Amino acid sequence: MTKNSSSKQQAEAVSGPVWDWAAGHGPVTGALSATTGAFAVATTGTAAGMPPGWALAVGAAGAIGHTAAGIRLRNAGRTIAARAASWLVGAGWTTWAMTNGPLTWAALGSLATIGVGIGAATRSTNLYEEAREEEAIAAEQRQIAEALSAERREIAAEWIDRIQRVCSVTVRVLAVEKWEAGTGFTIDAELPGATTYERIAGHSAALSADAHLPHGCTATANPGIHQGRTLIDVATVNVLETETTYPADYAPLSLHTGIPWGYRSNAEQILAYLREQCALVVGPTGSGKTNMVHVILAGFARAVDVLTFVIDLNAGSAGLSWVLPALQHQPAEGERQLRPGVDWLAGTVDEAHLMLDAVLRIGHQRKISYQSLMTREDTDLLPIGPKIPQIMLVIDEGAEILVSNDKPLKKLAAKILEVIRMLRAMGIRTVLTALGSTASVLGNLMIRREAKVRVALTGGEKEGMDLGKLFPGSRGLKVDQAPYKGAGFMGTPESPAGLFKCWRIKPSQIREIVATTSERHPTLDTVSAQAAGEDYARRWSRDRIAWMHDTDRTPAIPADGDGTEGEPRQGLNLAALREPHPEQADRSDADRLADAFMREIDEQFGTTSEPNRSTTEPRPERERPERPGLNLSALREDRSSAPETEPEPGAEGGPEWLTDAIAAIHDAGAAGMKPSAVADHVGRSRQAVRETLKAAAARGELVYRDNGPHSVYVHPDHA
Template identity: 80%
Template sequence: MATTTEVTMTKNNSKPSTQPEVQGGPVWDWAAGHGPVTGALSATTGMFAVATTGAATAMPPGWALAVGAAGAIGHTAAGIRLRNAGRTIAARAASWLVGAGWTTWAMTHGPLTWTALGSLAAIGVGMGTATRSTNLYEEAREEEAIAAEQRAVAAELSAERRTIAAEWVDRIQRVCGITVRVLAVEQWPTGTGFTLDAELPGGTTYDQIAARAAALSADAHLPHGCTAVAGPGVHQGRTLIDVSTVNALETETPYPTDYAPLSLLTGIPWGYRSNAEQILTYLREQCALVVGPTGSGKTNMVHVILAGFARATDVLTFVIDLNAGSAGLSWVLPALQHQPAPGERPLRPGIDWLAGTVEEAHTMLDAVLRIGHQRKISYQALMAREDTDLLPIGPSIPQIMLVIDEGAEILTSMDKAMKKLAAKILEVIRMLRAMGVRTVLTALGSTGSVLGNLMIRREAKVRVALTGGEKEGMDLSKLFPGTRGLKVDQAPYKGAGFMGTPESAAALFKCWRILPSQIREIVAATSERHPVLDAVSATAAGDAYARRWDADRIAWMHQPQPAAPVSELDEGGEGRRGLNLSALRDEREDGPEPEQGPVSEVDRLADAFMREIDEHFGTAPEPTRRPERERPERPGLNLSALRDNDGDDSPAPQGGAGPEWLADAIAAIADAGSAGMKPSAVADHVGRSRQAVREALKAAAERGELVYRDNGPHSVYVHPDHA
């Protein structure tokens, strides 16, 4: 015998069935439960079937009554366990008992009379009505229970928020002398702090609270590295005060391993705030300036920036690093050293161009300027069609991001060679914003010399100060003008500092830690993602861009390993015992010292760079190589190995250190008097490479045998007698 109980009808907006739709008739869901109507219909038809069968077979009527009583007891127990309402339990038990009573009566008097059928119909209607009523009551009870639970949670949170609000209203009044009204307290999802939305009294600005950020943090007994920073609210009469209670900057967080595609237009993450939220930079029209002293994590952040650009589908990255290209080599070498398997496509470097020398930097900047000027001409129709004065950037026309390590120092350098480079960088910054060329410059400190350039201050709206606890040369008021309450000691951790963007006020942040293994992974993961320079720009760049990866252009990236030390065995294979004196080694008439090894590409470029400086500065002609002169007697070790074959017993340089030609060099410097001699002149005099001469003279100066007079390109070495 069936009954109407706790199941409800399937709603029309339920998930569509996966079974194929049957055309031409209603679709029956045999897995669905009974509702009030179908439940009552099932119960009454079951009662009628049992009564009819029982009457025909002379079934004892008491059996139906026993089954109904058992059903009522079972549903009562189930309702108590499910914590149903009393009316629900009573209605279900009554349905079982009424149904069992009618079945017993019908088996006795016959179910096929109009009286039996009419009473059965009335019982069915009553069951459906009672079921509908109890279902609605149970739904209401459940909704009320959920609402009551939510009200309890809200009341608890409201009590906590009211306590926080009252505490900070009192604290701001005590520390800042300002009476605010806290309108809301929002707990951060990360659980590391909260934000106060406060209304300011008339004639008060949030700057008056921001200036007392350190005092507020101390009064609140916040942990080291946690701050209370006031910023602008929804209007000028309100302020948002971010209070961090957990120092999220203390721990080192690795760079996210989700190397999903990014876009310059939707923002590129550079780090995270003290509330663990990522900071996005929008560099379509803005340049960036990253400041950080040695040991602050600046190089790591440069790699994080390059990682974001490598993941972007609408960015090509050009890197200038005059320090042997170290900032970009990690993004180039994995591709250059990759050996593709048969059928595998070779890896593309993580950056599109790397300049490690002044000459290559000039070549790159000239190409970038040509690209920008040609884009202005060729894409006028496109910009007119898009009704914009900014070149539409995308995978087909990528933006060029020029990352210049220690570029701020280049812009402020007084060296003539650097001034030429700086002029081109400034022209790129000034002229090519609309054409999709922007720069990221780094510097060692936020000093007046770095920020004295108006172009840097005006264009670099995205600014980062990696402090690492270093106070020297970190004037945050110059880097973030108008922002008060920032102190270096708030971010004493490596990779931590302050960051401000046009969309986000300057505040504490932390940069992710990126490892060399992750750089290799990103290069491999983004190799197929890099865009290709558009045809207009590639044509304008010419061979300088097309041949940027030629073997002769990247030969410096494949420098051989340093030469092995000179063996202690002579050419005959016999061991040489005693001091390994350079004077006892065979030397060539011309060329570098054997201990220096062959002249490397770096030495050659350094010599060429020095010659270029000598030519452009117009200094006096270098002294030509002088004839050999008699060496003066000087105190020191009288080593036989240093004597000439003709029996000259002139001593070695003072202290017995340095190559054998050093004594002649020191004598020549002494003869030059107070004017001294430049290292290039000494190199020409002794017939050695400039690199070897510079190292020997530097060592002699450290021993006190010479005095180095630093005067930029006019620097000379002077004998102590004339210093």
């Protein structure tokens, strides 16, 4: 027994029981109060010589007052009568006792009998009033239920007729449940015979039109409790039209309980369970895909058992918002440094290779080192938790990397596919994004098989949005059902594909989440950290993240006054054409300076001396009309003093005959010349001519007009 409890018992022993003087009288206390009051009045009145009629008058007044109060409170008649009778009987006994003496056995016995009667009557009337009140409440509830039932019966009858008319299916509605948000209802219907729910799901658009639902609202049929029943979700309020910010409750999440990615048309959150599943998010430009990537990263940042690795070859833009608040944070004295919202960010191909190599090593080492743990837990999946976190690899436009023909990206794609294919059991999964649900993106069997959590942000864009390929087996999905930014369709193994809306997350919220969840992020387990090695340990080293701090760099401004001081220089910076500074002239002679300028221009613009001289006789220069553009002849050597040499085959300026070809193409005017005609003109093979002209077009000496079999090369003067 505690000290406080013993003290309390001692206090109760000293002071006695505690009376609640504010409590009302019950049957026993009420009868006792009435009888003792009557006895006290009788004895006092007898001793004082009070007229007996006064007691009867007081009793009559009390009976009248209680009768009026009972009527106002709408008490039952028996309750009013019992209370009035109690007053009158008590007043009558008091009058009789004052006349004949209250201290006789007859007076005391009759008073006791009256007390028992009053108690019994009070108990009976109280029970009756309680039963009467409960019956009134039940009647009110029955009335409400009847009204709701009538509304549900009306809805059921309406939709039975509509489904019969549109789908040629006669269903039996078992229940109609209204959504708590008040944005629609769900119909539980029994299907006839061998009819499946797909029969109704295929007419979703027609049912929605027949019901005159608002834009963005649909009637969608889903599987029921068994294959002979279906649940038809009917949205009556378009919640996808309004923009809703990300919930401000940044409470901890877990991978096992689901990560919220948005909300359905019934305003319920939709969760993504990614312990074993990968995810694919597609959306064209302007559909809100980048915003959804931030929503996904926000959910991972809030999770206590997830570490996020991000690959974004577009300068790391998807992850910078989650890294910079921590890198720029200046902790106060005694305050800990913020941890970034993502655990690793790769913005270049080289850094992505380091990340993927580390991830593969982590997965392979986990398979070896955690065998005893999985045996002890009797599972073939690595137990994921705060001590052994799951690694979520978010790759912005990763689906395009997987189908790219670029050689550096092919090597990257091979490693991504190996992660997807090999490391599911070891708690390493991916979230890929893509610009559209095209055949090239979904043609990879690995993506279709592993990415069971799929999102299509349409934004009203129809090109490249094949919902049938992204959600096979789902019928009735149309892009024009979700024409709003951030809206689209989402399907998971637990929830069939349907309309949803992603929250709008603002940069200020990202900074708040980074600060709020800094202490919540798990650390990579020792086995995985050792396998990842120095590449992981030095991921935030100064040389590896220098590009993240390079956010304030501005283009160089001209050194000499040309009327643009203080503004970034537009166009090419041809410093070779400017007057050299005196100190530069002092350090080198004119020839060496010209050579250096020439090498710089050759490296940047691919220019060389014009192949317009022959070893046998000089070729007269053709007159060229003046045209806008670059003229780098000021940097070329004075050919009057240079020995005439023939350009080597394969040189950057092209072979000797290229000048004749360019002149012929110029003379052809705007019509240009085909490569075959040029080959006939210069007497060379078509393959050699085609490659040389292609190189000349790359240098800007010609313009290529692609028109299939009628493709031609045109001189820039006529382009």
